[in-house]
Amino acid sequence: METNLSIIPQTGMAAMRRNILDQEIEDAVIVEPNVIVEEEHPHFIESNTNEITLEELKNKCVVPVFGDNSLTISHQNFIEKVYQAANDCFLGEQLGNIECRVSHPVIGRLPTALHKKASELREDEKTLFYQRMAFCFEIKSISKTLNGEEVHLCIGGVRSYHEENLYSRKSPEKFKIFIGYRVKVCSNLMLTCDGLKEKLEAMSDLDIYQSAIKLFTSFEPEVNLRLLENLGRTRLTIQQYCQLIGRLRLYQVLPLSEQKELPTILLVDSQINAATKGFVSNENFGERGLGSISCWQLMQLLNEAAKSSYIDKWLERNQNATDIAIGIQKALTGEDNSFSWFLS
Structure with missing residues (x-):
């Protein structure tokens, strides 16, 4: 199979590491000049989320504070620091547009409008921030055709204010960052354990930048590609797929003591149902009259179903x-044989 993967040059990596050691980290970069025009494609997450631009986050949303009046790290600063780390780490590569989704709006008002009815509030008297936010952007120049589909290297993160105790003094704030491949045709993200930093605690923008650099430099693009490509070589029959779906549903109601003896399953019934429907109706990854699907297709059906998760559970x-x-x-x-129970 022809390989189109581009890997970051070692000389660029060495220069990047020297820069980190020898100079102070700059303030959040302005990402707008680097934005390129891209074609429309499906959302990377669905659920109850809405699209928002970086400009709207900056100009229309307030930034919450802790109980001691210390500022939290804003959504936009989080995005910009991860973008800056990607730009520094993948020198010379073409970064795509930032896609951002938000949910759970928290609506308030200025102190001067405390006694007004909601219907009487002017727009300039209202305040707004979003409790949960997810974003991603592709490295457009790092791509490959994998099991018949075009995939791009993708970077992003998740933040949820509901994990913070804003009534207390300032404390480390919680974030998640990731790097992995995304399928162009459906925007499904494919994450492996070495591409996800699930528990990032940061006191400042610099902590986010340094953690992102560490994750990106430890990620092995070729290893992940081989792992994902290999999934296309093994197939499940209709009977095996039905057995798997039945076991995934049974897992949900097992006593906790029995669940602990099996691999962890985080998908819930509604998502298992969606994957079942996709087996029949998904144009890209369904069974399509062949009587079987590959493990690559199985992963895509499950990933597509996972896009219905709330932002804080999605990754x-x-x-x-x-x-x-x-x-x-x-x-x-x-x-x-760890997963053999799901096929037995």
């Missing part, structure tokens, strides 16, 4: 979908 379920597909493949090939 973990996405990675879990990848783990399930890899575990099922190993059970089918006899390499590892």
Whole structure:
């Protein structure tokens, strides 16, 4: 198979590391000049989210504070620091547009409008911030055709204010950042364990930048590509797929003591149902009258279903979908029996 993957030059990596050690980290970069025109494609997450631009986050949303009046790290600063880290890490590569989704709006008002009815409030008297936010952007110049689909390297993050105790004094704030491949045709993200920093605690923008650099430099693009490509070589029959779906549903109602003896499944019934429907109706990854699907298709059906998660649960379920597909493949090939219960 022809390989179109571009890997960051070692000389660029060395220069980047020297820069980190020898100079202070600059303030958040302005990302707008780097934005390029892209074609429309499906959202990377659905659920109850809405699209928002970086400009809207800056100009229309307030930034919450802790109980001691210390500022939290704003959504836009989080985005810009991860973008800056990607730009520094992948020198010379073409970064795509920032896609941002938000949910759970928190609406307030200025102190001068405390006694007004909601219907009487002027726009300049209202305040707004979003409790949960997810974003991503592609590295357009790092791509490959994988199992018949075009994939791009993708970077992003998640933040949820509901994980912070804003009534207390300033404390480390919680973020999640990721790097992995995304399928162009459906925007499904494919995360492996080495591409997700699930528990990032930061006191400043600099902490976010440094953690992002560490994640990006430790990520192995070629290893992940081989792992994902290999999923296309193992197939499940209709009977095996039905057995898997039945076991995934049964798992949900098992006693906790029995669940602990099995691999962790984070997908819920509604998502398992969506993957079942996708087996029949998904134009890109369904069974399509062949009587079987590959583990690659299984992963895509599960990833597509995981996009219905709330923002704060999305990344973990996405990675879990990848783990399930890899575990099922190993059970089918006899390499590892950890997931054999789901096919028995």
